[in-house]
Amino acid sequence: MQTETTSQVLTSLIHPKKQSRLSYIWKELKRNKHYYVLMSPYMLIFFLFTVIPVILSIVLSFTYFNMLEFPRFVGWQNYSRLFLGDDVFMIALRNTFMFAVISGPVSYFACFLFAWIINELSPKIRAFMTLVFYAPSISGNVFFIWLIVFSGDRYGYLNGFLIKYGFILDPIQWLTNEKYILTIIIIVQLWLSLGTSFLAFIAGLQTIDKSLIEAGAIDGIRNRWQELWFITLPSMRPQLMFGAVMQITASFAVADISIALAGFPSVNYAGHTIVTHLMDYGTIRYEMGYASAIATVLFCIMLGANKLTQNLLRKVGE
């Protein structure tokens, strides 16, 4: 009898609860319907062109797909081919990591360093210097100017300069010589990289609470390095996080500059990156399953690098 009542009580407890939960969800949705309506146009497009493609890409990476026949499931075959059988992918992977490891941190520190120095100038000069440093990243495709600088004949600025002052006798083929391609792409990439995160850092530095700095002075902060480490950096940690995401994502996505400067494909794949490898299979060879596997690997690398850096940045100023 005891059990009977218990079970009765239980069902009476569970059943209405279940109903009320559903109706609760329904009520919540109804109560907030205006918010969903406001968000719907953006979210619709966002899911259609960002979320669903990511999922599709992961699904396709396990298939053989040539855009004509229906995709055929092949399991891990694309991935095993990518990592075990594709020498060019290994070159692309190495180059991409070279770019990311050099241009990622360097551009990140450059963004911060320049923002830090510029922040101390008077407002008018500050606005001007901000413009000077930020302009390259929004000036579109003006990086073709670097083609003239690194041009392989004597009209190239670098060659012209080096010949004039007697460093070299014959012009160097900067953009077709494997030795130089990677370095040149990194330089141009750095030139373009003081973008959104640079602005975020400048803004972050300008909004640091002045009373914190004064309090720090009383607490015995003696020089600028201490001020930087104990006050400035921790108070702008959110901006530092944001900047890191922007720089890391950009540094793994190098492709346009490589193609514009070194050609596609570049000499002996010296400027080949994961993204250009992806373009090769996606837009030229039409091996969409394989290209999707490359895209998925790129996705994992970018996400992983971002998470790793965020964990590192949490330790700033501690």
Added chain:
Amino acid sequence: MVAKTLGSLRRPRKLNRSFTVSFILFLFLAAFGAFMALPLVYAVNNAFKPLDELFIFPPQFFVNNPTTDNFYDLVALMGNSWVPLSRYITNTLFITITGTVGHILLASAAAYPLAKYRFMGSKMLFSIVVMSLMFSGHVTAIPNYMVMSWLGWINTHASIIIPSLAFPLGLFLMKQFMEQIPDALLEAAKIDGANEYRIYWSVVMPNVKPAWLTLMILQFPMLWGSDGGNFIYSENLKTLHYALGQITAGGIARAGVGAAVALLLMIVPITLFIISQSNVIQTMATSGMKE
């Protein structure tokens, strides 16, 4: 004594640098400033160089006899071609303006509920948007093409405009900026009988003008420099950036005209930034990511 200590405390305290350090910093900033600015200055100079100066040896940095011939040549050249230059400019303007205005409207409409209210799915949706900041568009390029062709948008301007409307960075910055609007303002509007749409349009939107300009400065150069990607192949739909590629492919004879188009492409986003700089910095102050 006490007064003196207080005085020294109250004085706006600035840690001083020695003259040498300041000088080194100045040199450092000047050197890198030159590295950043010179290519752009060169691009401007090039656009005004007559042909003989463009090919002088050794190459000259500054223009000696500035001329506007290159721009006239550009108009003449494109006037004679199959698709006139004005067509490319109209296309680019259309894509850029619709894309930018639409992006600001959609992103702010989505950002307002996310910034100000907690409701089912709001946290999850925002964290998906933040996550999408962590990978570039290349990851989704192939499925994107499939979605486009399924929608029948290949070779239309929609294929460039529509995806750009949901650029995640815009939503992120807008949401962070909206968080600082005081709740009291929204509640006051509610008491006055305004519904959510009304609040969004007449209370929130006028208060986030700096964020509009920021979204504009991020979205504009992207669309302005768009070459149509893989989606557009009809000549009459192509953009200015594509035309630049075609002109410079003409080689040496077109060097002057190429320089003129490059200046045209570069000057518009930079001018916009000069106009909106202080607003952009104000928005970026709230751009931080919370852990």
